[in-house]
Amino acid sequence: MIRLINAEFLKLRTTRTFYAFLAACALLVLLPTILICALADITSDPIEPLLFFIGQLIQTFSLLIGILAATTEFRHGTITPSLLVVPNRIRLMTSKLLAATLTGLAIGLFSTVLIVVIVAVLGSARDFPTDELGRGGLILGGTLVCGLYAALGVGVGALVRNQVGAIVGALVYVFVIEPLATGLLSLSAALDDILPKYSLGAVANWLVGVSPDDDVLLGRFPAGLLLALYAAIFVAAGMFMLRKRDITA
Numbered sequence: 001m002i003r004l005i006n007a008e009f010l011k012l013r014t015t016r017t018f019y020a021f022l023a024a025c026a027l028l029v030l031l032p033t034i035l036i037c038a039l040a041d042i043t044s045d046p047i048e049p050l051l052f053f054i055g056q057l058i059q060t061f062s063l064l065i066g067i068l069a070a071t072t073e074f075r076h077g078t079i080t081p082s083l084l085v086v087p088n089r090i091r092l093m094t095s096k097l098l099a100a101t102l103t104g105l106a107i108g109l110f111s112t113v114l115i116v117v118i119v120a121v122l123g124s125a126r127d128f129p130t131d132e133l134g135r136g137g138l139i140l141g142g143t144l145v146c147g148l149y150a151a152l153g154v155g156v157g158a159l160v161r162n163q164v165g166a167i168v169g170a171l172v173y174v175f176v177i178e179p180l181a182t183g184l185l186s187l188s189a190a191l192d193d194i195l196p197k198y199s200l201g202a203v204a205n206w207l208v209g210v211s212p213d214d215d216v217l218l219g220r221f222p223a224g225l226l227l228a229l230y231a232a233i234f235v236a237a238g239m240f241m242l243r244k245r246d247i248t249a
Contacts (some may be wrong), residue, residue: 001091001094001095001098004086004091004092005095005098005099005102006093008069008095008096008099008100009074009099009103011069011073012065012068012069012072012099012100012103013128015068015072017068017072017173018065018068019052021064021065021101022107023070024061025057025058025061025107025111026111027058028054028058028061029054029057029058029111029115029142030114030118032053032054032057032220033114033115033118034118034122037118037119037122041114045219053116053207054111055142055145055204055208055210056114056148056201056204056205056213058107058108058111058142058148059119059145059149059201059204060149060170060171061107062103062104062107062108062145062146062147062149062150062153062180063149063150063152063156063174064153064158064167064170065100065103065104065107065150065153065168066100066101066104066149066150066151066152066153066154066156066161067099067101067153067154067156067157067166067167067170068153068157069097069099069103069150069153069154069157070093070096070100070153070154070157070158070166070238071130071157071160071161071163071166072163074161074162074163075162075163079247080247083247089149089242089243089247090239090242090243093158093238093239093242096154097151097154097235100150100151100153100154100173101147101148101150101151101154102147103141103150104146104147104148104149104150104151104153105144105146105147105150106188107146107150108140108142108144108145108146109139109146111142111146112139112141112142112143115142116135116138116139117208120135126207126243130230137209137220138208138209140208141207141208141209141224142185142208142218142234144207144224145204145227148204148227148230148231149226149231150206151231151235152200152230152231152234152235153170154187154238154240155231155233155234155235155236155237155238156169156234156238157172157238158235158238158239158241158242159234159237159238159241161220161245173200175203176199178195178199178200178201181195182195182196182197187230197218198218198226200227200230201220202218203223203224203226203227203230204223204227206218206219206223206244207220207222207224207227207231208225
């Protein structure tokens, strides 16, 4: 299994799309963090809105990394040779899952530490209130969220198999469907706290420890369990469909 995981890391590293995602992720972490901390006229607690905005970007990139890990071989037609080497489809996809999850954890750790360091340095220089930042919880939560998002991406990729379709579908859900559904449900008093508390993006923000709405607070531990459950459901569904479908390319 170790050799399979190393092979999956190599497959990720040899695609230009992977490096394009990493470069875009680094750029989207650095620029908003520096600009907001350096230029914003914030007199009280600028940290949570900042992390809420940037955290969503990092999580989305981790989700896309997971999708890439699962779908790249289907896109380029190399899945058949891989299955000739590793006939067990579940074992092959498990190696992709572990490689993507570890990559997501690394992205989350690096990005969150970078954000915390920039905010701490610039916040101290501009006298922003950073004492209640909760750095340890933010770093741990941000790391776990990215790892779980990457695992979820593998499940989505295994389920859909079409790389473009999986990526477009994931982006549409994250940036269109979930916000739109949250807004529509907010019109009903009986349903207005369902998505702000239990949606994919909401539980991710609760695990990190930031959210735009403290009235529907969900603790870090239950949020982590719920996000892990979401990832497990998609991974299980993807594995099931992978076993049932014919692979011809």
